[in-house]
Amino acid sequence: MKTAGVIGLGDMGSGLAKNLIKNGFETSGFDLSDTRISAFTEMGGMAKPSVAEVGTHAACVFVMVMNGDQAREVILGDNGLVANMAPGGTVILSATIKPHEAVAIGSEMAGSGINLIDTPVSGGFPGAQGGTLTMMAAGQPDVLDQNADAMQAVSATIHRVGTNPGDGQTVKACLQSLIGSIFSATFEAAALAAKAGVSGEVLLNVFASSSAGCGVVNNALEKIIDRQFVGTGSHIATMHKDLTISLELATQLGVPMQTASSAMQVFHAGKTKYPEGDNWICTRVIEEIIGAELHR
The missing domain is CATH 1.10.1040.10 (N-(1-d-carboxylethyl)-l-norvaline Dehydrogenase; domain 2)
Incomplete structure (x- = not known):
């Protein structure tokens, strides 16, 4: 079965998770809120106790947090995704952060064996829940192709806007x-x-x-x-x-x-x-x- 993960299960992240599950992905997730975790498990998600365990389980992980500091910790922290995903895995940065923060994250990920797609989204809560988000995706063409099914599960329109981290932001x-x-x-x-x-x-x-x-x-x-x-x-x-x-x-x-x-x-x-x-x-x-x- 295809595997995916979601870090941050709020209004937007819960919609990503719902549509990944709907489209046949075995979906793991993590959030600091017990209420959000309960709602996630009720929809068929696999709750994990840490970011690290989501990374261990999933071939691609959507990061839907609030700001660049949180994104950096989730992706590059000691117990983050880069340190725990299998080589060839992909971090899908769907949160909206500052362009220079995405550039810095991409630079530090270089050589790690983990791919990065910088793809903030538009469509808000209705788009996230309905699987109709617009994605502004930046990444290497082969990485975008490799993760197309996961992105299509949550988005109705995917624009390829560049190849470098920060282009999407x-x-x-x-x-x-x-x-x-x-x-x-x-x-x-x-x-x-x-x-x-x-x-x-x-x-x-x-x-x-x-x-x-x-x-x-x-x-x-x-x-x-x-x-x-x-x-x-x-x-x-x-x-x-x-x-x-x-x-x-x-x-x-x-x-x-x-x-x-x-x-x-x-x-x-x-x-x-x-x-x-x-x-x-x-x-x-x-x-x-x-x-x-x-x-x-």
């Missing part, structure tokens, strides 16, 4: 600068409509049928008008982190990013006021300033 940083900006503009438009007395249903119908309508806008507006600000699988900390990565890359390259920088401030305000909320909760911060709310 760089494309993701560009993407998130755009998505964050679209989110911010949607939040502001929703607040403007609320103050003007426009109903949320009217606004959604018009936006969805206009040239501005897209998955990002439509989903955000639906969450806003239904007042679903928590527990939708799109925690604000993730986009806040991603915009931070985008802007740091822009600073390194000397690229002006006025719109993304403004979006960052909107997300910073939302995360500061409502740290447990989801992306759309930024709208509430604006609504509180203007004294109006947008409802369906």
Whole structure:
């Protein structure tokens, strides 16, 4: 039987695991949360007590953690994947981290006999759970071919964006600068409509049928008008982190990013006021300033 592993079984990692299992992979996993481990075993996964044991079991391991420090420890730590996977195995770095962090991880893995695919994903919680994620995959062509079945199990669209570690993360940083900006503009438009007395249903119908309508806008507006600000699988900390990565890359390259920088401030305000909320909760911060709310 084909074997795979997942490190990090939260909103995104649990979706990866579910779809690997669904597609016939004997899937092992590790997470620090007992609740997540229980949910993983209930779906048919093989819980392991450590990262090392996942690495020992699996031919490829998806790493879906929150930041670069965690990714580095999982991959390169004394009890990490590189030290415990069989030669020819592959680490699939699906977490979003800073491009230079992925470059450094790849450099330290060189000569280890373990392959690296740098492939952050887009699609959020629905995409992860539905197996419809978009992958921005960077790796050697033969390694990508070797792991195509595992990647296809969790993704509907796989873009080969480069061959070097960091290439995938760089494309993701560009993407998130755009998505964050679209989110911010949607939040502001929703607040403007609320103050003007426009109903949320009217606004959604018009936006969805206009040239501005897209998955990002439509989903955000639906969450806003239904007042679903928590527990939708799109925690604000993730986009806040991603915009931070985008802007740091822009600073390194000397690229002006006025719109993304403004979006960052909107997300910073939302995360500061409502740290447990989801992306759309930024709208509430604006609504509180203007004294109006947008409802369906």
